[in-house]
Amino acid sequence: MKKNGVKMIKIKAKDVDVFYGKKQALFNISLDIEENQVTALIGPSGCGKSTFLRCLNRMNDVIDICSVKGEILINDFNINDKSCDVVRLREKIGMVFQKPNPFPKTLYENVSYGPTIHGMAQSKQEMDEIVETSLKKAALWEEVKDRLHEPGTGLSGGQQQRLCIARAISVRPEVILMDEPCSALDPIATAQIEELIDELKKEHTIIIVTHSMAQAARVSQNTGFFHLGQLIEHGSTDKIFKNPDNKKTQDYITGRFG
Amino acid sequence: MNKNKEQLLNKRYKAEQRFRLYGQSAIFMALLFLTIFIFKIFSTGYSAFQKTWLIVPVTFDPELMMLEQNPSKEDIQDADYYDIALKSMADLDLNANEDQENELKRMVSYFFEKEIKNELLNDPNLIGKTKEVYLTASDDLDQVFKGNYPRDLPEDQRRVSDYQLKIFDQLVVNGMVESKFNISFFTNADSREAELAGIASSFMGSIFSILVCLMIAFPVAVLAAIYLEEFAPKNRFTDFIEVNINNLAAVPSIVFGLLGLGVLLAIFQLPRSTPLVGGITLSLMTLPTIIIAARASLKAVPPSIREAALAMGASRMQTTMHHTVPLSMPGTLSGTIIGLAQALGETAPLILIGMVAFVNTIPGSPMDPAASLPVQIYIWAESAERGFVEKVSACIMVLLGFLITMNLFAQIIRHKFEKKWS
Numbered sequence: 311m312k313k314n315g316v317k318m319i320k321i322k323a324k325d326v327d328v329f330y331g332k333k334q335a336l337f338n339i340s341l342d343i344e345e346n347q348v349t350a351l352i353g354p355s356g357c358g359k360s361t362f363l364r365c366l367n368r369m370n371d372v373i374d375i376c377s378v379k380g381e382i383l384i385n386d387f388n389i390n391d392k393s394c395d396v397v398r399l400r401e402k403i404g405m406v407f408q409k410p411n412p413f414p415k416t417l418y419e420n421v422s423y424g425p426t427i428h429g430m431a432q433s434k435q436e437m438d439e440i441v442e443t444s445l446k447k448a449a450l451w452e453e454v455k456d457r458l459h460e461p462g463t464g465l466s467g468g469q470q471q472r473l474c475i476a477r478a479i480s481v482r483p484e485v486i487l488m489d490e491p492c493s494a495l496d497p498i499a500t501a502q503i504e505e506l507i508d509e510l511k512k513e514h515t516i517i518i519v520t521h522s523m524a525q526a527a528r529v530s531q532n533t534g535f536f537h538l539g540q541l542i543e544h545g546s547t548d549k550i551f552k553n554p555d556n557k558k559t560q561d562y563i564t565g566r567f568g
Numbered sequence: 569m570n571k572n573k574e575q576l577l578n579k580r581y582k583a584e585q586r587f588r589l590y591g592q593s594a595i596f597m598a599l600l601f602l603t604i605f606i607f608k609i610f611s612t613g614y615s616a617f618q619k620t621w622l623i624v625p626v627t628f629d630p631e632l633m634m635l636e637q638n639p640s641k642e643d644i645q646d647a648d649y650y651d652i653a654l655k656s657m658a659d660l661d662l663n664a665n666e667d668q669e670n671e672l673k674r675m676v677s678y679f680f681e682k683e684i685k686n687e688l689l690n691d692p693n694l695i696g697k698t699k700e701v702y703l704t705a706s707d708d709l710d711q712v713f714k715g716n717y718p719r720d721l722p723e724d725q726r727r728v729s730d731y732q733l734k735i736f737d738q739l740v741v742n743g744m745v746e747s748k749f750n751i752s753f754f755t756n757a758d759s760r761e762a763e764l765a766g767i768a769s770s771f772m773g774s775i776f777s778i779l780v781c782l783m784i785a786f787p788v789a790v791l792a793a794i795y796l797e798e799f800a801p802k803n804r805f806t807d808f809i810e811v812n813i814n815n816l817a818a819v820p821s822i823v824f825g826l827l828g829l830g831v832l833l834a835i836f837q838l839p840r841s842t843p844l845v846g847g848i849t850l851s852l853m854t855l856p857t858i859i860i861a862a863r864a865s866l867k868a869v870p871p872s873i874r875e876a877a878l879a880m881g882a883s884r885m886q887t888t889m890h891h892t893v894p895l896s897m898p899g900t901l902s903g904t905i906i907g908l909a910q911a912l913g914e915t916a917p918l919i920l921i922g923m924v925a926f927v928n929t930i931p932g933s934p935m936d937p938a939a940s941l942p943v944q945i946y947i948w949a950e951s952a953e954r955g956f957v958e959k960v961s962a963c964i965m966v967l968l969g970f971l972i973t974m975n976l977f978a979q980i981i982r983h984k985f986e987k988k989w990s
Contacts, residue, residue, distance in 0.1 A: 369879060374802055400881035407879075411872035413891060423890075424880045477880065 320345040320485065320515045321366065326380035328361050328370065335361050339380070339541045341534055348507060348516045350526035350547065353536035354567070359519045362536070363487050366517065367403040368396050384485070401428050404478030404514075408490040410470035412462035412477070417454055420462045420473055421445060424481040440480055448476035449506050468499025475506065479514070486510065488518040492525065504529050523563060527551050535559045609968075613961025619750035619763070620705040620713040622676055622739060626656040626684055627698040635695065644692055653681045656701075661735055671732050677704040677763045704752075705745070707762035707955030709736055713745060717954065753962065757928045758939060758947070762955025765948070767963055768930045773843050773923065773938025774912060774970070780847020780934050781911050785854040786904055792855075793862030793900070798888045817856035824853045825917030833921060841922040841937040849921055850911040857910065861903020865896040898985040902978035909974045913967065915942040941967045 321343040328336035336358045343349050351359040361370070368389060370376040381388050389399055401424075412420050421441045424430075431437040441458070445451040450472040454465070462473050471491060478486055488507070492500040507516060507529050520526050526533055527547060534544035535556075543556045554560050561567055630636075632651040635643060657676065658669040680703045687701050688694055708728045711717040713736075723730050739745050756766025800806045828849030832838045838845045869892050877887040918924070924943050931938035939947065945963045948956045 367879060369875065372875070372878060397881050397883050400879055405879035407872060407875060409872060411870075411876045413873060413876060414895065423877075423882075427880070427882055427886055427890075474876070477876075481881065 318345040319343065320384065321517075322381075322383040322386075323362075323365075324381040324383070326362070326365060326378065326382060328358070328365060328379075329377045330373070331375040335539055336365075337539045341541055341544055343515065343517060344532060345515050346511055346513075347532055348511050348518060348530040349532045349534065350530035351517065351519045351534050351536060352521075352523060352526050352562075353542075354562070355521075357536040358539040359534075359536045360489050363489055363517060363519050366485070366487055367400050367405055368394075369405065371396060401481050402483055403485045403487060404481065404483035405487045406471070406474050406478050406489065406491045409494050410467060410474050412465070412470050412473050414461060414463050416459045417445075417462045417465075417473060418458040421476050421480050424477060428481055430481065444476040444480040445473075447479055447510065448472045449502065449509075450476055466499075468495050468502060471495060471499065471503060472506065475503070475510075479510065483514060485515045485517065488516065490519050490521060493521060500525070523551075535562060537562070609961045609964050612958055613963075613965050615714045615716065616753060616958040616962035617750050618714070618747045619752065620710040621702040621746050621748060622705050622709075623700050623744045623746060624656050624660065624676075624703050625698050626652060626687070626701045628652060628688055628694045628696060629655075630695050633695075639692075639695070641692075644688060647685075647688075649681045649685045649688075653684050656684070660739070668731055671729055672735065675706055675709055675732055675736065677706055677761055679704055679761075679764055702746070702748075704763050707953055710763055711954050712736060713740070713747065714958075716958070753959075757930050758926060758944065759928060760926075762951070762953045762959060765956070765959060767941065767944060767966060769927045770939040770941050770944035770963075771966070772931050773846070773927075774940040774942075776843035776931060776934040776938065777846040777850055777918075777923075777940055778908055778912055780844055781850040781854055782904070782908060784848060785851035785858055785907070788851075789855050789858035789904075790862050790900060793859045793866060794888060794893060796859075797863050797866040798892060799884065813856050813859050817860060819853075820916075821853055821914050822916040822920065824849055825920030827852065828917060828921045839935060839937075841925045841927070842935055843923075843931065843938050843940075844934040845921050846918050846923050846938075846940060847934065849917045850914060853914065853917065854904075854907040854911050857907035858900070858904050861907070862896065862900040865899025865903065866892060868899065869895045898982050901985075902982045905974050905978035905981070909971050909978075912971060912974070913942055915946055918943050919946070941970070 319342045321341075323339055323341045323343075326336060326339040327334060339358075339362060341362075351363065353359050364370045365378050365382060366384075366389075368378075370378055378390060380390065382390055384399075384403070388394070413423065415423075418441055421444050422431075422437050425437060425440050431440055442451060442455075445454065450469060453469060454473075462470065465473060471494075475486075475491075492503050495503065504525065507518065510516060518526075518529065530547045532544065533547045533550040535542045535550065535554075535558075537558055543550065543554055543559045545555075550559060551563055554563060629652055630639075632655065633647040633649060635647050639647070654669075654673060657672045657680070658664060660672055661668065664672060683703055684701055687699065705713065708717065709732070712719065712728060712733070717728065718726070719733065728736075736745070752764065753766045754771075755768055756764055757769035759765040796806060796809065828845060832845050832848055833840055838848075873891050873895065874887055877891045878884075882890065918940050923938065923940055924947065925937060925939070926947070927937050927939050929936070941963060945960055945967065948960045948963065
């Protein structure tokens with residue numbers, strides 16, 4: 311989105327290095343992510359794109375041996391700073407995982423979990439509303455409105471993933487991170503999710519890691535290409551796919567490796 | 569080349585068939601042993617659930633009982649029953665001499681006086697009348713009636729005399745011997761007399777011990793497991809703790825008994841022979857089992873659930889308490905029940921802390937002296953009387969029933985509450 315012709319930067323990564331024990335997984339990544347746009351991160355397996363994504367909501371904290379260096383500014387605030395509270399951070403930055411991972415609870419409990427722990431609803435009615443709007447935004451409401459109190463694990467794969475998206479947007483995050491959200495889904499479910507992503511970018515900044523270049527081309531406005539832990543090139547999706555500056559990007563896009 | 573391949577294929581099939589055979593024979597062996605074991609227990613034990621009674625006419629002669637006219641309840645309570653009890657037994661053979669009268673008296677349990685008294689307390693109108701009263705047969709005659717007694721032995725090697733057998737056979741012919749379900753086996757505490765001994769004390773002792781054990785071991789073990797699995801940093805110290813928990817699970821139970829003896833009884837001066845001390849000792853033994861089961865079921869919760877909760881902004885504590893722990897509970901609970909079942913069958917540590925003492929009262933709380941089922945089996949198995957042989961098997965049956973119920977319960981919990989995640 312442009313304001314007065316200037317692109318608004320939501321996330322600014324500066325010289326990010328990530329280590330798994332002694333092994334360095336990311337080298338010196340600097341990347342700006344624009345607000346209310348979809349940014350796709352592409353690259354061959356093991357290139358570090360998921361690792362980078364997990365830096366943005368500090369999910370790497372969970373891994374004992376993982377350490378992150380450098381600055382990641384979200385709204386000009388460094389999330390790697392000691393003063394950053396991960397609970398608050400993750401409230402603002404939602405995440406959707408590769409494999410649908412609904413809680414083994416009811417649909418309603420799945421969606422209401424975030425608002426409950428963050429105290430976002432004062433009454434049952436308010437909570438009902440949050441659940442309904444979240445499910446509507448995730449384009450799941452019509453399919454499940456009659457069985458909100460059945461287990462979320464009983465849904466199909468595509469529905470489960472949309473449930474996870476509904477869960478992520480229930481706390482109205484500013485940013486949604488998606489880690490290959492369609493890799494476990496069939497083409498029809500994939501198309502539904504892609505449509506949804508397009509809709510969600512009106513209110514959220516979206517960063518999506520994907521293996522499918524076609525998907526990156528379809529859904530994203532900006533693309534970053536990772537290779538062996540380095541950010542080779544990033545820019546508008548149009549440019550990356552049609553006229554990349556770097557030979558490696560060219561080779562990957564055209565399917566010469568990866 | 570082709571032939572070679574075929575040979576190889578045949579070999580592979582043969583190997584598979586052989587392997588199946590090994591497996592099947594192993595299962596067959598296991599089943600065979602189990603069947604023999606169960607058959608042995610049941611065939612010796614089932615008769616303990618029947619008890620032999622002699623139906624003896626008793627004349628409630630107020631003079632012999634030293635009762636006044638129109639006695640009050642207290643008078644009946646305090647009356648002397650020994651004489652009428654003795655007389656009714658002696659009357660079974662009107663020609664008996666003094667020695668024989670003594671032998672007649674020993675055909676019933678020493679409890680017979682009390683049984684006659686209870687009859688009158690139930691119905692005070694019986695004074696001056698004659699009624700047929702059920703008297704517990706002595707353990708040896710009980711065995712005779714059940715057909716377990718070697719009657720062909722020479723008389724001096726038997727505890728039942730020829731005279732007693734003769735009278736007993738007459739009573740059988742006259743229909744004055746009856747076999748009924750042995751309620752007192754479940755309601756009586758232990759006794760030196762086999763015909764009166766029951767499992768009430770040891771059963772309650774076992775229940776109290778298990779409750780104490782559960783109340784101590786479960787919370788401690790679950791908290792330890794949660795901390796170690798979800799919060800503790802992975803370093804040498806926690807590795808060391810983990811190794812030692814596994815070691816603790818392998819420590820022979822008698823060592824825990826010594827610990828109970830040395831610490832709980834000697835230092836803390838807790839009351840000896842009580843389920844309280846037994847339960848604490850057993851809980852030390854059960855702790856590692858529950859910790860290991862709880863950690864295994866925490867580990868089995870898919871990491872994706874934790875990630876989902878953390879990514880929603882749940883704190884570590886919330887993730888653990890809202891998601892991981894509830895999902896791990898079925899496994900933890902069934903592990904706990906299996907740990908308790910182990911503790912229930914444990915004998916050695918209880919013997920060391922004095923639960924092997926002869927207890928002829930039924931405990932009302934964990935602070936009262938009691939035995940426990942396995943120890944009761946041990947005590948009876950040591951006794952010489954023939955009447956205790958079937959009691960041992962019967963007690964084993966009760967213990968097995970208890971254990972099977974617990975394991976069944978563990979299975980039900982596991983199946984019913986285990987959530988499926990795809």
